[in-house]
Structures are given as C-alpha cells and as structure tokens.
Amino acid sequence: MYRKFWKRVLDIVLSGSAVLILSPLFLAIAIWIRLDSKGPAFFRQTRVGVRKSTFDILKFRTMRIDAPKDVPTHLLLRSDRWITRAGRILRRTSLDELPQLLQIFTGKMSIVGPRPALWNQADLIALRDRNGANDVRPGLTGWAQVNGRDALSIAEKACFDGEYAAHVTFGMDLRCMWKTVSTVLTHKGYSEGRPSGRKKRK
Numbered sequence: 494m495y496r497k498f499w500k501r502v503l504d505i506v507l508s509g510s511a512v513l514i515l516s517p518l519f520l521a522i523a524i525w526i527r528l529d530s531k532g533p534a535f536f537r538q539t540r541v542g543v544r545k546s547t548f549d550i551l552k553f554r555t556m557r558i559d560a561p562k563d564v565p566t567h568l569l570l571r572s573d574r575w576i577t578r579a580g581r582i583l584r585r586t587s588l589d590e591l592p593q594l595l596q597i598f599t600g601k602m603s604i605v606g607p608r609p610a611l612w613n614q615a616d617l618i619a620l621r622d623r624n625g626a627n628d629v630r631p632g633l634t635g636w637a638q639v640n641g642r643d644a645l646s647i648a649e650k651a652c653f654d655g656e657y658a659a660h661v662t663f664g665m666d667l668r669c670m671w672k673t674v675s676t677v678l679t680h681k682g683y684s685e686g687r688p689s690g691r692k693k694r695k
Contacts, residue, residue, distance in 0.1 A: 496661045503666070504604055508597035515591065522553055522579075522588060529579040532558035535592060539563070540609035543630045545622075547612055548601050551592040555580025563613055587677050593633050605666040606632025607654035617647050624655025636665075639672035643683060 512519075523534035536554040539547055560575035569575065576584065583589040596602045602609070609631035610617045621627045637645060637653035645653070657665065675681070 495663050499663070500603065500661065500666070501600070503663075504597050504600075507604060508594045511594050512598065515594075519591065522583070522591070525579050526554055526577075526583075530557060530577040539612045540631070541612055541614075541618055541627070542601060542609060543628065545618065545627050548596075548609075550602075550609055551596055553583055553589040553592060555584050555589045563611055565611065565614075585680060585683070590633060597633060600630075603630040603632045605634055605636075605657075605669045606630050607635050607657065608632065608638060614647075617651060620648060620651030621654055624651060624658060626651065626654035626658040629654075629658045629661065632669075634669055634673040636669055639669055639676050642676065642681065 526532075526534045532554055534554060536552045536556075537549040538552070540550040542548045555577060556575045557577060561569060580589070593602055597604055606629050607621065607626045610621070618627065635654065636657035637650040640653050641649065657669075
C-alpha cells in the first residue's frame with residue numbers, strides 16, 4: 494500500500510510544501526547564478542527514469558556553459574576548471590538539486606529512490622535491470638547516496654539501489670531522509686572529479 498499509494502502522497506505533500514517555503518531561496522540562487530557567470534540559471538540533462546523512460550532532470554547551473562555535456566562530474570578531468578564560483582558552494586551543499594522538488598511534485602521523481610542515471614550510463618542501467626531498481630521512480634536522494642555516494646563503484650551503487658527497490662517502505666524512506674541530512678552536512682562520499690589522468694575505479 495505504501496509503495497503504490499502513500500509514497501506518492503508523501504512526495505506531493507513534502508515537495509509542494511518545500512517549494513512554497515523555499516521559493517525566496519530559489520529566486521535568490523537563480524539571481525546569484527546569473528550574476529556570477531554567463532548563461533541560464535537552470536541546467537537540464539537527459540536522465541533515465543522509472544522503467545527506463547527518459548526525462549530532463551532540472552538543476553541549478555553550477556558549471557560554465559562550455560563544460561563537457563553528459564559526463565558525470567566526478568569522472569571529469571580537473572572538473573574544478575568548469576565549476577563556477579557559485580557552483581562550488583551550491584554543489585557542496587547540494588542546493589543545486591533543489592529544482593528537482595518541482596519534478597517530484599509532478600511525478601517525474603520521488604524524494605527517495607535510485608539517483609537517475611545519465612542516458613549513456615549503460616553499465617549502471619544494465620545492473621539496475623538485474624535487481625529491479627529501474628522499476629522504482631528515481632529519487633532526490635537514495636540508499637546508495639547515503640552509503641557512499643561518489644565513492645562507490647558502479648556495481649556497489651547498483652547493489653544499494655537494488656536493496657532499496659526490494660524494501661520500499663515508509664521506514665526505509667525515513668531512514669534515507671535522515672541519513673541524507675548527515676551526508677550533506679559532512680560531505681561524506683562527495684567527489685568533484687579526478688585530477689590529471691588518473692582514472693576513478695568502477
């Protein structure tokens with residue numbers, strides 16, 4: 494019952510309330526981004542949603558408009574050269590993800606679920622297929638996010654995503670949301686790319 498009905502109700506109530514309360518912050522961040530660097534305040538990128546449907550995820554723009562497209566930031570060589578001054582703070586505090594509250598309200602995403610993969614992350618998508626994680630609506634935060642985030646390998650992320658997909662309960666969602674607060678405050682598992690030619694493990 495929770496997975497099929499109450500989870501969606503919780504998403505609508507919490508995301509709708511958050512958008513109303515945080516609307517002044519949304520406006521302030523958008524103005525800050527426009528003043529800080531050339532380009533729009535928002536950034537769109539094609540991601541994989543529930544049952545492998547695609548949608549454009551919405552974020553506050555944190556990188557220069559000439560930055561490489563469709564590459565996970567933690568895999569970029571010297572990502573620091575692409576990230577704007579405002580972007581450094583927004584990414585470190587996860588404030589760049591706030592516009593996704595609108596997508597939670599409209600049903601593209603959920604508060605808790607596997608983080609939506611890039612359309613070209615075939616390895617992650619395939620692994621999620623095996624454990625049923627692609628059948629769960631993607632989330633603003635998720636079980637993999639609070640258990641390692643960027644420090645996890647692709648296989649480890651898919652494993653945590655599958656574990657969540659098999660246990661979508663109110664208690665599990667509360668646990669994820671509570672741990673998200675700690676993860677954001679401590680920056681645990683946070684990575685901003687790789688220097689020189691060193692490759693991040695998969």
